[in-house]
Amino acid sequence: MNWFDSVGALRAWATAAQPVFICGQERSGTSALQLAMSQHPALFAVPHVYETFIFSEPRNLLAGQPRHMLQDYLRGPGNLQLLHQRLADLGAQAGSDANALDEDDLIRAFFAFAADRVYPGQRPLEKTPAHVRCLPRIFRIFPQARVLACVREPTEVVDSYRRRLQREQALGKPREAWGWLDQTDDQLIYYLRQVDRALTEATTLAPGQVFQVPYGWLNADPVAAMTAICEFIGEPFDPAVMSAKAAWRDRVDERLGRPIGTAGPPRPSTLSEESLALLRKETWGLTRRWRVPGPLRPDPGPHD
Incomplete structure (x- = not known):
């Protein structure tokens, strides 16, 4: 039966499908990860x-x-x-x-x-960071989905927001192009807590089906990280995911044309000491949780 013969057939297709979704924090490597995964022959060549x-x-x-x-x-x-x-x-x-x-x-x-x-013959692959708040819907529609949730040190996320905002404004782009980046420290702290809450809830919603991808971990040893990610989604590691993507002619960040994990040397933070102190105080628990890569499962709690 064709998937579009009936709503019932469409729902049966979705129940059996094994899509891969990338979500998480903005400015945490979701774009680079999507470009890398789209070069895997088993996934949509987005x-x-x-x-x-x-x-x-x-x-x-x-x-x-x-x-x-x-x-x-x-x-x-x-x-x-x-x-x-x-x-x-x-x-x-x-x-x-x-x-x-x-x-x-x-x-x-x-x-x-x-x-x-x-993308005939390939597994669905899609990336939208904001979908981290849609995990209940994702797993309701696609119970066999695998989700890659990108996270990053909060101070680095905020610093990345500021740098991107400065770059967009320097290019003379209109506010509608960069308004989403123009956030206060308090607004970004609230956003980061939303992401943390969504990932915490996912540990019981779909145990083991959401893989946390820390930005630092991915960049420290990208081959090992991509191997683990491929294993998580049930596909063999393919060297294609490590290839440079210069031909993509990226419109957002020239670093996306490089192989996955090419973060470049550390740069001095653009944040004030006041901002850094506030972020460290308000997000220390998030920072601790987000340094650990791998499938998210419920915390077993203390052992007797």
Whole structure:
């Protein structure tokens, strides 16, 4: 049975699928990891750094002007139009139209279409950092999913925000291009705590199905780290994931054209002593938890 023959067939496909999702903190290596994983022959060969927001904004898929990255993920408006037609057919089976479809079914259809039409023969791969707050929905739709959650030392995250903001403003870009970076220390602390809460809840939501990827660990020994990550998703390590990506002509950060784990030498922090002190005080517990790589499982607690 074709996945788009019925909603039931679509749901059965999603239940059996084994997608790989990358999420976590912004500025923690999610883009570099996605570009590396997309070079693995078993996974979607996503052509660039695309954030679809499909789990948080599924109905944007039906918008007259959907997010451009979502369209690019499907490799163009032609494929998006074809997906819309298939969604309309599904809606018609229920005596309505695509707008009446359940949001979870829209997400299922998006990935089923991509697996069938755009990246045939490969496992779904997608990266949107904000999806760390959508883990309950991810595992409800795809119970066999594997999630790579990128984390980084809080002071480094905030410093990276500041550097990126300065770079975007220096290029003369409009506020809509960099507004998401213009956050106070308190706002970023709140955001980091949200990520921590989501990952803590994931330990019981889907034990062992979320792999924490600390930025420092990934850069210290990238071959060993990528080998462990490949093992986690159930695929053999492939040297292709370590290849340079200069041909991608990155639009965001030239370092993304280098092999995974090429972080460059440490740079002096842009943060004031006051900011550093505040961040260290308010995030010391997060820092301790985020230094440990590997699958997240419930804390067994003290032993007798």
